[in-house]
Amino acid sequence: MKSLINTILFSMLLLGSFQASAQEQLDEYLQTAAENNPGLQASFNEYMAALEAVPQVSSLPDPQIAFGYFINPVETRNGPMKFKLSASQMFPWFGTNGAKEDAANQAAKARYELFLEAKSKLFNDVRNTYFNLYFSNTAIAVTHDNLELLSSLQKLAIIKVEAGTSSLVDEYRIEMEIGDLENQLALLRDKLLAQQVMFNKLLNREREDQIDLPDTLWDEDLPLPKADIRDSILSQNHQLLSLDMQQTAWQYKQEAARKEGAPKIMIGIDYTIIGKGENNMSGKDALMLPQVGITIPLYRNKYRSMINEAVYQETAKANEKLNKSNVLETVFEQSWKDFQDADRRIxxxxxxxxxxxxxxxxxxxxxxxxxxNFEEILRMERKLLQYKLELEKARSDKQAAVSFVNYLMGK
Incomplete structure (x- = not known):
């Protein structure tokens, strides 16, 4: 009795180790996809480009330097003015650049959430294709085993026909069944090849690269209860987080637009070179003139339009987020149904x-x-094949549902 218990425990440990190994292999494929997939790299570069917008909007305008030469020198009591140098710097209203910087930062964060969304979607695509590969590969094995069973039955039918205890029709029927299964097997092999190419291209590998698949797919349940999953989707989904940050960015843009309508301050200096002249009694050869000025934003329509644009865009993002939340809840309910259905079918x-x-x-x-009852044997053989295939399809569908729910939660 003790030996039997030890054997059972060892078998359970071995099965758990195999499942962990198979999942670790899939994790390695996900890591490869994260490093190599060109679409994901493009999304990351778009995020990096968005970061570069921050120093652009937070910098002051370039200073202006001018040089003027008097063709006919203007005489002053200190002497004739030869040429003039001037430098000026324009300063936006207090807080304008800070608001623009905050808006750019939020836009970059929104872009980063879209990158994470692209990564989650890529991982879900990789997992789904992996599960489809598993089903096709297992379906080929099951169909091949069924062909061997039919071949054995065909030999038995031939013996019965030769003995005169069965009709030749039985042999014809089984040949028809074998022909149908061979055609189905060829279709499955073609499907497997297409899925292999799809999987390897998601990883940006050569189309013929080997893919390791488990003999039996692991059985993983959803990570949380239904209500907790729904709350997690609404709080962690990358699409919703991106829309939330885009909405915040437009709030900062409203503030920046209001400040753009305030005067801008200019500070500068003129430096005039004065030559020697008959009346240059003071000995000064230069004249320095500090300057302070402001712009007068008289044309207010432009600034009102900038503010209104930001308000409309903020409202649009809020509505888009609400709509996306409703869509995600609907999609989750469908995924929950698919998970429950697959679990029952197993x-x-x-x-x-x-x-x-x-x-x-x-x-x-x-x-x-x-x-x-030869015809009944054939009917039950078809049923057995159907149940075996449906079992593997249910296993694949269940893990696909788990994967999609994790994707909705931003994983």
């Missing part, structure tokens, strides 16, 4: 396949003895 098809296998064993024994 249990159902396990039981159905077991019953079908038992029925086939009984029917084959009866056929060996009496030659009866």
């Amino acid at each position: 249990t159902l098809n396990k039981n159905q396949a077991k019953l079908a296998r038992m029925s086939i064993d009984l029917l084959e024994t009866e056929y060996s003895n009496t030659g009866a």
Whole structure:
């Protein structure tokens, strides 16, 4: 008894180790996709470009330097004015550049959330394609096993026909079944090849690169209860976070637009070179003149339009966020339904396949003895194949639903 318990525990440990190893292999593929996928790299570069906008909007305008030469020198009591140098710097109203910088920072953060969204979507695409690969690969193995079963049954049918205890029609029927399965097997192989190319291109690898797949897909449940998942989606989804930051950016742009309508301050200096003249009694050869000026924003329509644009854009982002929240809740409900359905189908098809296998064993024994119920054997063989394929499809669908829910939560 103790030996039996140890054997069971060892088997469970071995299964857990295999599942962990298979998931670790998928994690390695995800890491490769994150490093190599060109679409994700493009999204990251767009974020880096958005960061470069921050110093652009927070800098002062370039200072102005001018040089003037008097073709006909103007005589002064100190002497004739030869040429003049001037320098000036324009300063925006207090806080204008700070508001622009805050807006650019928020826009860059929004761009970063879109990069994270692209990464989450890429990971979901990689996982989904991996699960589809698993199903196609397993379906090929199941169909091949079923062909071997039919071949064995065909040999039995030939023996029965030669013995005169069965009709030649039985052999024809089984040949038809084998032909259908061989066609289905060829279709599955073509499908697997297309999925392999898709998977490798998501990782930006060569299309023929090998992909390691588990013999049996792991069974992972959703990470949180339903209500907690919904709250997590509404608080962590990268699309919603990006829209929230875009809305904040437009709030700062409103503030910047209001300050743009305030006067701008100019500070400068003129330096005039004075030559020697008959009346240059003071000995001065230069004249320095400080300057202070302001711009007068008389044309207010432009600034009002800038403010109104920012207000409308902020409202638009708020409405877009609300709409996206509603869409995400709807999509989550569908994903929750898909998860529940796949979980039920796993249990159902396990039981159905077991019953079908038992029925086939009984029917084959009866056929060996009496030659009866051959058509029923073929029907149950089709049922067994269907249940096995549906079981693997349910496993794949369940993990795809888990993956999509994690994507909605920003993982």
